[in-house]
Structure formats: C-alpha cells, structure tokens
Amino acid sequence: MLEIICVGNELLIGKTLNTNAHWLAKHVTSLGLTVRRITVTRDEVDEIAAVLREALKRKPRFIITTGGLGPTFDDKTLEGIASGLDRKLHVDKKALDMVKEKYESYLKQGKIDRVELTPARMKMATLPEGAEPLHNAVGTAPGMLLKVDSTSIIALPGVPPEMEAIFDESVVPLIRKEAGKSGFFERSIYTDRIMESNLAPLIDQAMRDNPRVYIKSHVYTEGSQQSSEGRPHIEVHFSTTGQTSRSASERLDKAIASLSRLIENNGGRVKPA
Amino acid sequence: MLEIICVGNELLIGKTLNTNAHWLAKHVTSLGLTVRRITVTRDEVDEIAAVLREALKRKPRFIITTGGLGPTFDDKTLEGIASGLDRKLHVDKKALDMVKEKYESYLKQGKIDRVELTPARMKMATLPEGAEPLHNAVGTAPGMLLKVDSTSIIALPGVPPEMEAIFDESVVPLIRKEAGKSGFFERSIYTDRIMESNLAPLIDQAMRDNPRVYIKSHVYTEGSQQSSEGRPHIEVHFSTTGQTSRSASERLDKAIASLSRLIENNGGRVKPA
Numbered sequence: 301m302l303e304i305i306c307v308g309n310e311l312l313i314g315k316t317l318n319t320n321a322h323w324l325a326k327h328v329t330s331l332g333l334t335v336r337r338i339t340v341t342r343d344e345v346d347e348i349a350a351v352l353r354e355a356l357k358r359k360p361r362f363i364i365t366t367g368g369l370g371p372t373f374d375d376k377t378l379e380g381i382a383s384g385l386d387r388k389l390h391v392d393k394k395a396l397d398m399v400k401e402k403y404e405s406y407l408k409q410g411k412i413d414r415v416e417l418t419p420a421r422m423k424m425a426t427l428p429e430g431a432e433p434l435h436n437a438v439g440t441a442p443g444m445l446l447k448v449d450s451t452s453i454i455a456l457p458g459v460p461p462e463m464e465a466i467f468d469e470s471v472v473p474l475i476r477k478e479a480g481k482s483g484f485f486e487r488s489i490y491t492d493r494i495m496e497s498n499l500a501p502l503i504d505q506a507m508r509d510n511p512r513v514y515i516k517s518h519v520y521t522e523g524s525q526q527s528s529e530g531r532p533h534i535e536v537h538f539s540t541t542g543q544t545s546r547s548a549s550e551r552l553d554k555a556i557a558s559l560s561r562l563i564e565n566n567g568g569r570v571k572p573a
Numbered sequence: 574m575l576e577i578i579c580v581g582n583e584l585l586i587g588k589t590l591n592t593n594a595h596w597l598a599k600h601v602t603s604l605g606l607t608v609r610r611i612t613v614t615r616d617e618v619d620e621i622a623a624v625l626r627e628a629l630k631r632k633p634r635f636i637i638t639t640g641g642l643g644p645t646f647d648d649k650t651l652e653g654i655a656s657g658l659d660r661k662l663h664v665d666k667k668a669l670d671m672v673k674e675k676y677e678s679y680l681k682q683g684k685i686d687r688v689e690l691t692p693a694r695m696k697m698a699t700l701p702e703g704a705e706p707l708h709n710a711v712g713t714a715p716g717m718l719l720k721v722d723s724t725s726i727i728a729l730p731g732v733p734p735e736m737e738a739i740f741d742e743s744v745v746p747l748i749r750k751e752a753g754k755s756g757f758f759e760r761s762i763y764t765d766r767i768m769e770s771n772l773a774p775l776i777d778q779a780m781r782d783n784p785r786v787y788i789k790s791h792v793y794t795e796g797s798q799q800s801s802e803g804r805p806h807i808e809v810h811f812s813t814t815g816q817t818s819r820s821a822s823e824r825l826d827k828a829i830a831s832l833s834r835l836i837e838n839n840g841g842r843v844k845p846a
Contacts, residue, residue: 309789312608313757314599315810316791318591321613326587335585337620338613340594343789347610354627371770372790373777412768420773439792440770459792484586495685497644497713500693504646516616517645518583519732537588 302328302475303360304338305351307368307377308458311340320366320463327467328364332479332541336360343368348380356384356451361478363451364471367458369441371420377455378444382428385448395425395433395442402440434470438462443470485548486539489556490520494568496534502562503536510555513540575601575748576633577611578624580641580650581731584613593639593736600740601637605752605814609633616641621653629657629724634751636724637744640731642714644693650728651717655701658721668698668706668715675713707743711735716743758821759812762829763793767841769807775835776809783828786813 304324310316318340325335336358341351348368355363368377382389396417403415424441427433434443434454439462444455454471456463491499496517503515520533538555542548560570577597583589591613598608609631614624621641628636641650655662669690676688697714700706707716707727712735717728727744729736764772769790776788793806811828815821833843 309787310791310810311595312598312611313602313759313812314595314597314608315759317595322584322587322590324587325585329586335587336615337624338585338611340611342609351610370773370790370792372773373780374789418770418774420770423773424770486586486588497691497693497697500643500645500696501691507646514582516582516647517643518589519643537583539586 301336301360302333302362302364303336303355303358304328305348305355305363305365306338306340306458307343307348307365307380308340309343309374311367312342320458320460323460323464324364324366324467327472328475329484331472331475332482332484333361333475343374343376345376345380345383348377349384352381352384352453356448359449360451362475363453365453365455366463369424369443369455369457370459371423371441375423375441378427378431381431381444381446381453381455385428385446387428387430389426390429391422391425392427392431392433395427396422398433398435398442399425399440402436434466436462436466437469438465445470445474481543482541483543483545483548484539484541485545485552486537487552487556488535488537489560490533490535490571491563491568492533492571494534494563494566498566499534499536499563499568502559502566506555506559506562509558510551512542513538513551513555515555515559574609574633575606575635575637576609576628576631577601578621578628578636578638579611579613579731580616580621580638580653581613582616582647584640585615593731593733596733596737597637597639597740600745601748602757604745604748605755605757606634606748616647616649618649618653618656621650622657625654625657625726629721632722633724635748636726637740638726638728639736642697642716642728642730643732644696644714648696648714651700651704654704654717654719654726654728658701658719660701660703662699663702664695664698665700665704665706668700669695671706671708671715672698672713675709707739709735709739710742711738718743718747754816755814756816756818756821757812757814758818758825759810760825760829761808761810762833763806763808763844764836764841765806765844767807767836767839771839772807772809772836772841775832775839779828779832779835782831783824785815786811786824786828788828788832 341347368375406412431444431446443466446453518535594611614620641648679685704717704719716739719726791808
C-alpha cells in the first residue's frame with residue numbers, strides 16, 4: 301500500500317494539471333502495489349508536515365512526494381518532511397557531491413562560468429537527518445529516501461522528466477522487492493444501447509459470479525453536452541491482481557464473457573476494445 | 574478556504590487523469606477563494622467517511638466532492654458522507670422528482686420504453702438526512718448540498734460536463750456570496766539564459782520588495798530529456814488577490830518590472846508572455 305503527496309500551489313490554483321500523480325499511480329499500480337490515497341498540498345512547511353504525519357498514521361509501505369525540491373524559496377518539501385518527523389535538516393555530504401558534480405558538468409559544457417555553491421544550490425543538498433539522496437540523472441536536485449518504522453518516504457522533484465528518471469532508477473527496485481511477482485491486469489469493453497442505471501445490476505451480478513475481478517463502468521463524454529444517460533456510451537473496465545498473467549487473463553476473459561452475455565440479453569451492444 | 578475530495582479508484586490506478594480537480598481548482602481560485610487541499614480517495618465507504626471527517630476538522634468554508642453519485646454499486650460517495658457525519662440515508666422527495674423527470678424526458682425522446690424506478694435509479698435519489706439535491710441539467714444523478722456547522726459540503730458527479738454544469742448553476746452563486754468581490758489575478762513572464770538556482774535569490778528579493786505578490790518559477794520541459802538546469806527555460810508566475818483588477822494589475826506590473834530588471838542585470842533574458 302502506497303500514498304502519494306503532491307506539493308505545489310500551482311496544483312491548487314488550477315494552473316498545472318497533476319500529470320505526476322497520474323503517471324505515478326499508473327506505474328505503481330502496474331508494479332502490483334495499491335495506491336490508497338493522493339493528497340495535494342500547498343508550499344507551506346506546516347501543511348506538508350501535517351499531511352505527512354497523517355499519512356504515516358495509516359502505515360503505508362511507501363509515501364512518495366512530488367515537487368518542492370528545487371532551489372527557490374517555495375521549495376519546502378524537505379523542510380516539511382523534517383518538521384513532520386521532528387528531525388533536523390543538515391547538508392548531506394553525498395547529496396552535496398551529487399549537486400557539485402552536476403555544476404561541474406555544466407561548467408564543462410560551457411553552460412556556466414564557474415562552480416559556485418550559493419545558498420540556493422546548497423539548499424538542494426540539505427536533507428532531513430537519516431535521509432539518503434537519490435541520484436537525479438536528468439536535473440540537479442537529488443531525490444530523497446528516508447525510512448521511518450515500516451514506511452519508506454521517497455521525495456521526488458516536480459519537473460516530470462526528473463521525477464520519472466529517479467522513479468525508474470531508484471524507486472522501481474524498492475517497489476518490486478515489496479510487491480514481489482504480483483501484478484495488476486486490466487481490460488476494457490465498450491457498450492452502448494444500454495443505460496448505466498440498467499447496467500448497474502448486471503455488473504453486480506457479474507462481480508458476484510467473478511469475485512476476484514473488479515468491474516467499473518465509466519461514462520464516455522464525447523463533446524461537453526453529452527449526458528451519461530441521454531446518449532449511453534459506456535466503457536466497462538475489468539481489473540484483477542495476480543501472480544501470473546495467464547491466470548489473471550483467464551479470470552478477465554471469464555468475467556468479460558459473463559457480463560457481455562448479460563448486457564446482450566438486456567438489449568445492449570458490446571464492442572471489444 | 575475550500576477543500577476538494579475526488580472519489581474514484583480510476584484516479585488511484587492511473588487510468589483517469591484528474592481533470593476535474595484541475596477544473597475546479599481553477600474556477601474556485603478565479604472566484605477569489607483559496608483551495609487548501611485536494612484529496613483523492615478510493616470507492617470505499619470507510620475511506621470516504623474518514624477523508625470527510627478529517628477535512629471537516631480543518632473547518633473549510635466549502636468541501637466539494639467529485640464522483641461516486643451514479644447508479645452503480647461502486648458509487649459510494651453519499652453513503653460515505655452519511656457515514657462520516659453519522660447520518661442516515663433516505664430517499665429525498667425533491668431528488669426523486671428530479672430523477673423521475675429525467676426518465677420521463679428520456680421516455681418522450683424515445684430513448685427508453687417506460688419509466689421504471691429500479692433500485693439503481695432510486696439510489697441516485699437517496700441522500701443523507703438534511704441534504705438538499707442540486708439540479709443536474711446534463712445528466713441524471715442530482716448533486717447534493719449539506720451544511721454542517723460553518724462548512725457547506727457539496728457533492729458533484731464525476732462525469733465532467735455534469736460536474737461543470739452543476740458547479741456553474743448551483744455552486745458559483747454560493748462561492749460568490751462567500752468570496753465577495755475579491756478576485757485572483759495572475760500573469761507570467763518567460764526567461765532564459767539564467768539558471769533556476771541563480772533566479773532563486775532574485776525572486777526572494779522581488780517578493781520582499783512586492784509583499785502582496787506571490788512569485789513562483791516553473792521549469793519548462795520541452796521533450797522529456799530537458800533538464801531544469803541544463804537548458805534553462807523558465808516561466809515565472811506572478812499572482813495576487815485584490816478587490817479591483819486595476820490595483821491588482823498595478824501590483825503585478827510593478828513586481829514584473831522589478832524582477833525583470835534583476836534578471837537582466839544578472840545576464841538573463843526576459844520575454845513577456
């Protein structure tokens with residue numbers, strides 16, 4: 301079980317669409333772990349600290365934060381994590397080496413004139429005590445890993461390619477170890493000529509007959525004035541977790557066949573994805 | 574102050590991008606209210622109830638939920654709200670009239686053969702005690718408004734055009750009453766030839782000189798392998814709240830001029846939006 305905490309006023313004023321949460325949820329799920337909650341919070345130390353403490357109480361195996369690791373005044377995630385855990389911040393030697401190395405490579409590439417460790421740059425190497433930095437192959441600010449009891453807290457940058465690179469390099473191995481071989485499997489069918497309210501009892505029955513498959517309907521909206529019931533065009537999403545893709549596949553096949561039959565017997569039309 | 578709670582497993586498995594939260598955050602902010610937190614939770618009664626109770630403790634003026642109002646088994650938001658508030662659910666007469674009226678119009682349009690109030694359809698008219706339904710001009714399931722102490726809890730459907738229609742018709746007037754004439758004003762400039770870590774202290778200074786303006790840098794990523802520091806191309810976003818657009822505009826102008834000067838004095842280039 302895993303929680304995601306996204307830090308950034310830009311998400312709360314509707315300036316930025318939260319594609320990071322979407323990307324992380326998709327990747328974590330496909331690795332076989334369950335995302336229990338996503339929380340979006342402001343660039344404020346007390347808020348970040350409070351959200352972290354609340355998440356820790358639910359004892360998830362992982363908490364992944366995004367955003368707030370950069371050099372500007374409003375990058376407050378590590379300060380918020382330190383405050384939430386009552387830990388001090390300190391300049392981490394390994395993190396400082398990572399930051400230095402980046403600026404040295406920028407110097408070599410002629411992008412800067414000299415390597416100067418300004419306060420804004422030192423900030424990116426300032427971690428809560430007990431944390432370790434995670435290598436950032438794309439940008440400057442390292443990620444962070446900190447274990448607290450049974451929870452691993454992982455802080456990733458908000459810039460999407462940096463977040464994705466650290467996730468792929470350092471987080472995937474940790475999640476794989478936890479999730480083992482279990483995986484998430486999903487498939488969809490599309491149906492029309494049946495209303496969602498008439499589909500509802502059929503889904504209930506198909507789920508009773510296929511207890512390990514979760515079935516959820518999603519109303520399609522083509523154009524902004526289409527109603528769910530006025531012009532029924534519905535995606536039905538089937539998902540299951542399992543150790544092998546073959547057994548999962550068989551379960552999904554069976555559930556799809558049984559719901560498709562029910563839909564057709566009730567006047568609906570089924571189109572495979 | 575306002576909180577958003579989005580209900581739906583599809584958001585937590587990374588199937589659906591949370592455009593509803595983005596749309597709501599943008600619209601609420603432009604009406605002059607602050608969105609403090611967005612929480613995404615699963616289609617589970619206990620989780621929805623817990624998230625609602627936690628949000629109520631923070632005493633926001635509004636809590637807006639999205640999703641989980643439809644006819645299927647996993648539409649559990651109203652049950653979650655009732656459980657979180659220790660209230661009973663009951664079939665609301667006004668809501669039932671709204672649902673009936675919809676099916677009668679579908680009958681007239683020849684979309685259905687007869688109006689039958691199945692359990693799945695009755696479910697959409699089943700509200701927590703003390704709630705009132707909100708008219709849904711686009712779809713079938715009514716929204717819901719329920720006041721608890723100083724907080725108005727508003728439940729909206731997850732289908733975007735239905736959510737937007739109820740927001741525009743019933744929620745905007747409530748928010749306007751609360752926010753009064755205050756509004757949110759924003760503008761951006763774009764800069765390059767300066768790294769974010771060098772921009773950081775300049776933003777600090779511009780914010781000290783322009784205390785009512787919030788300035789935040791956003792690193793642009795063109796293509797997925799662009800680094801924030803490797804190829805600096807940065808949006809700087811200025812925002813302020815105020816009663817009149819003229820005074821807000823003047824404040825933004827002044828802050829943009831002062832930061833632009835600082836950037837140019839430090840070798841950066843500024844391009845207006």
